[in-house]
Amino acid sequence: MMERAGRLLFRWRSFTPVLLVLVAVPLLWRSRGPASPLWLAFGLVLCVAGQALRAWVLGQVPDGTSGQNEKLIASALNTTGPYALTRNPLYLGNLGITLGLCLVAHDPWLLGVVMALFAVQYRVIIAAEEQFLRQRFGAEYDAWCAHVPRFWPRFARVDSTRAWDFRRALRKEHNPAAAWIAVALLLIASDRLHAPLWPYGISLAVVAAAWLAAKGWKHRWLHGNFIADFRRRLRETVR
Numbered sequence: 001m002m003e004r005a006g007r008l009l010f011r012w013r014s015f016t017p018v019l020l021v022l023v024a025v026p027l028l029w030r031s032r033g034p035a036s037p038l039w040l041a042f043g044l045v046l047c048v049a050g051q052a053l054r055a056w057v058l059g060q061v062p063d064g065t066s067g068q069n070e071k072l073i074a075s076a077l078n079t080t081g082p083y084a085l086t087r088n089p090l091y092l093g094n095l096g097i098t099l100g101l102c103l104v105a106h107d108p109w110l111l112g113v114v115m116a117l118f119a120v121q122y123r124v125i126i127a128a129e130e131q132f133l134r135q136r137f138g139a140e141y142d143a144w145c146a147h148v149p150r151f152w153p154r155f156a157r158v159d160s161t162r163a164w165d166f167r168r169a170l171r172k173e174h175n176p177a178a179a180w181i182a183v184a185l186l187l188i189a190s191d192r193l194h195a196p197l198w199p200y201g202i203s204l205a206v207v208a209a210a211w212l213a214a215k216g217w218k219h220r221w222l223h224g225n226f227i228a229d230f231r232r233r234l235r236e237t238v239r
Contacts, residue, residue, distance in 0.1 A: 020117065027110040027113070028187075031106065035191065039106040043184075044100065047096065047101060049096050049100075050093040050098075052093075055169040056164065058168065059168050061078055062075070062076060077133065084156055086149055086152065086153040086154070087144070088129075091125075097180050099114075100184075101183055105187050126151075130150075170218075175211070178208075182204060182207055186204075188200065
């Protein structure tokens with residue numbers, strides 16, 4: 001049952017933050033206002049650290065392994081780079097960003113609820129992934145599990161068989177990075193409704209422009225591919 005639930009949540013994991021927003025709104029409504037700057041400082045540090053970890057992973061892993069897929073795939077077993085420290089570095093990065101946004105929101109109740117939901121979701125997802133990888137790689141996977149922790153990283157020397165590729169990381173991460181930065185800006189602005197809000201509006205516009213530039217670069221909009229990309233997305237939506 002856990003494996004089936006994990007496969008389902010794996011497929012839809014990109015949309016579960018929408019449910020978190022529905023939970024968060026009533027909690028955030030009552031906690032808006034000034035708070036200690038330490039909430040903001042620690043929150044942004046965690047967000048940046050989580051994003052850096054995700055960018056490290058996605059900038060070096062080969063296609064057909066870790067990534068933003070809708071189903072479990074693995075053409076090879078990643079065991080070097082960040083995968084020599086933890087077997088789930090992408091999810092650890094997600095935790096950093098999620099926890100960081102909760103700290104920016106400075107609501108202890110929200111922090112507790114979100115962490116509980118995060119733990120449940122990723123525990124079943126990881127269970128499904130572990131079963132899949134054990135069936136796929138057998139003894140090789142068991143040997144990796146024997147010395148690399150499931151989640152919390154160990155301190156060890158990191159070697160990598162692949163160079164880190166900034167362009168690949170940008171192609172993979174421009175959507176989630178723009179999303180959490182925009183959410184952080186909205187949370188900060190909501191604490192300062194008595195002050196001028198135009199700096200936050202400009203900041204959001206810059207984030208939106210950077211996101212569109214990255215997306216246009218990825219899909220080669222300036223090389224005449226905008227219409228083709230729009231039609232592809234429309235077909236995917238209709239399906």
